[in-house]
Amino acid sequence: MTSSVPWRQRLSTGTEDIQDEVVRRYRETREGVAYVPAMIWGTLQTEAYATVILGQVVEFLGVPDDVPAGVAKRMERQRVLYDGEHHYDVVLGEQALYTDIGGPEVMGGQIDRILRDIGLPSLTLGIVPVSARVNMHPVHAFNMYGDEVHVELVSSGVTVTEPDEVALYRKAFGRMREAALYGDAAREILGQAGSFWAGARRG
Template structure:
């Protein structure tokens, strides 16, 4: 979703009430210190690959929904800064997007067109493995929320209810198991590009 949860400076809810900037800065700090990342985003584009226009549209929705201070410019700057770490210093990212993430209309046709073009470019980024789970793919696990796994030590789960930070090993294992069961349903490379290009044709 649109926010990150938890930081040394306060809870997810505390940070969110200050605006999008503090939340996104907290998430940027987490990304900066992470070496190996696994993530699943079923219905929106993964934050590290969002264009400024897409991120701005997303954060407008967050500000409107939660009634928080409108500091969207700061939030967009911190969110889009995450991309600089892809391929740097041996970091690895394995990300699964649901096909719905290519279709969910965030910001209108022009924003979506630019975002989908960004995804086609991202397929060749070093250190990034980007898979897409087709809408008609057979799943080996029941559908659930999107989640992010940082260095197998921390999971972030986000939704309307807010964000949850999980560090207990037994609960971490549940999300790693979910990722391992989602991954065989994903397509990569040329097949992933075809899905993105098909979505582009509809923008």
């Protein structure tokens, strides 16, 4: 089954309630999967980066502005990276490291955060280089929690639970994973992005 709920409905009381829902989902899911081509995965976002992102959501959708509360919940969700009980297999597009969210200071701090956490036992992080040959047509970002897939569209959030459809998302993730670089190669890509934003700060 596939269900869709408009963002304006889900965020009618602001960003905190939905972040609370996501915190619960992460706590309940021991093994998570995420593919995020153009921005930083929420569970690796710095407070500064998340503040910009949620501020954009509030402004774009015209929902109640409770950004500090929403950001606090997003930071709370990140505890799953350090509790020793969860594991997340995440693939980022290299573009995510260069999409300008908040300017060079915010982006530089964000790259530093990823470099700090890339070696966590709870995290398997791959980066698909912009020039990588990918055996998959371009697809949107998605998160998998067990047998559910969550997709964020412009106007709504979509949940996919039909087994055949979920299997296609698993297949898609596998193909993106095949194109990703890991370990030292991923660190090199991150280091290049960090140098880019350091140069932008000086400029």
